[in-house]
Amino acid sequence: MRIGITADINLTLTNSINLKLANFAPKPLLDVLIKNKVIPIIFPIASPKMAKELLETVDGIIIPGGPDVAPFLYQAEPILQNGATYQPRDEFELELIKQIQLAHKPLLGICRGIQIVNLALGGSVYQDLTTQFPSPNLLQHHQKTLGNLPVHTVKISQGSQLFQIFGHSAYVNSRHHQAVKEPAPGLKISAQSSDGVIEGLEDQAGLVQLVQWHPENLWQNDPLEEKLFQQFFKRVEKVKQAHC
Template identity: 45%
Template sequence: MKKPIAAVTADTLLADMKPINQKMADYAPRPLLNALGKAGLLPVILAYDDYADPEEFVETFDALVIPGGPNPSPRFYGEEPLWCIGPTYEKRDIFEIRLIKACLKMGKPILGICRGMQILNVALGGTLWQDMPSQNPKAFIQHMQKAPGNIATHYVEINKESRLHDILGDGLYVNSRHREGIKKLAPSLKEAARARDGIIEAVESRDNELVAAVQWHPENMEDGVMDPLFRAFADRIIRLK
C-alpha cells in the first residue's frame, strides 16, 4: 500500500548558516519527521515559494502538518506587536494561512503543533495572547518551561467529548514551550484540552475529523507516549483518502 504523504511546513533560518554560507535555509524538525515516518506516513518538507501560490502545492500531498516555530505576526489577528514578543516571519504566516484554507476546502487533514495550533486558530478567525505572562494574569503555569524541552512539566485535562480523549485518555503531563496562547477560539474549532490555569492546550474541528492541533511538542516527548497521537493522525488520513 502506498504511504500517505504528510507535508510539513518549513521554517526559515534567517541568519547565515556557517561554514557553508547558506542564507535563508529552510528546515523542519527531525524528531517530527521521524514520528510521522514511524506512524506510517511519508513526510516531506514544504517550503514557501516566491514564484508559486500556496494553493498550487495542495494537490501534491495527502495531509498537512504545521510544526512549531516563531510567533505568528499579530497583524493577522488585528493587533500591533508588543515589545516583549519574539521574532516573527510573515512569509511563513501567509504561506500557512493560505495552505490551511486550501486544505480545508479540499478536505485534507491538518495536524498543528505548538505554533501550528496558534496559526490554525488565527487562520480560522481566532486571536492569541501575544505574551501570556504580561497579558493574562490567570496563566499561572510555567508554559515556557525552564526544564529541558523533552521533559513533561505540566498537566493537561482532556475533554471527555473530544476525539483526543479516545486517543490519550483523561489527561497527561506534557512539555511546554510557548509564550503565546489562544485568547479567542476560532468559531469552527472546539477545545479538546486545557491546562489547569485554563489555557487551551488542544483543539479540534467542530464539523469533521479534518483538524487536530496540540499546544505541546509531541515529537519531543519520551518513551513513545505520543505514538498514539501520530498513529491516529495517520489512520484519519487513510480513512479520508
C-alpha cells in the same frame, strides 16, 4: 500516504551561506512519520500562490512550531514581549490553511500550528501569556528544563479526539509564550492546563486537530504521544479512501 510538513526558518546568525534563512523540518517529527511508514514531504516557505499546487501532492498537512505570527497579519500592533516573526512563512501558511479547508484534507497543528490555524479560521491569540493572560497562577509554559521532558498536565475534554488517546489528562512539555485566546468558530477546546490556558482545539468533522505542546519530542518515550500521530494518520487514510 504522503504528509506535507511546513518548513521552519533558520533565523539564527551563521557564517554558512547555505544555512542563512534555511528551511527545515524538526528531525523527531520526520522520524515519527518514517517509523510509521508515512512519507514526509517538506514544504518550503514558498509563494502563497503555490500553496494549492503543493497541497495537491499530499494527503494531509502538519504545521509544526516556529516563530511568533506577525501581529500585523491579525490587525494588531506588536507588544514589547512579542517574539521573533517571519512574515513570508505566515503568509504561505495562512494561504495553505485556506486551501486545506477547501480541499477537506486533515490538518495537525503543533505549538505555533495551533496559533496560526486558530488565527486563520477567525480566532485570536495572546501575544504573551505572562503579561496578557488573566490568571494569578500562571504555570511555567516556557519550560526551563530540557524540551523533550514533560513539565505539566493538561485536562482533556471528554468526547474529544485527544480523549480517545489520553483519557482525562496528559503529561506534556511546554515551549511557548503565546497561546490561543478565543477559539475560532467551528473549533472546540479539547485540552486546557490547570491555569486555564488552551492546550488543544479540534473541529467537529475530525479534519482539524491542534495541540499546544510538542508531541514530536515526547513520542520516543511515551507511546500515547506516538498514538496521537497514528490517530492522525488513520484520519488521513480514511479521508483519502473516501476521495478515491
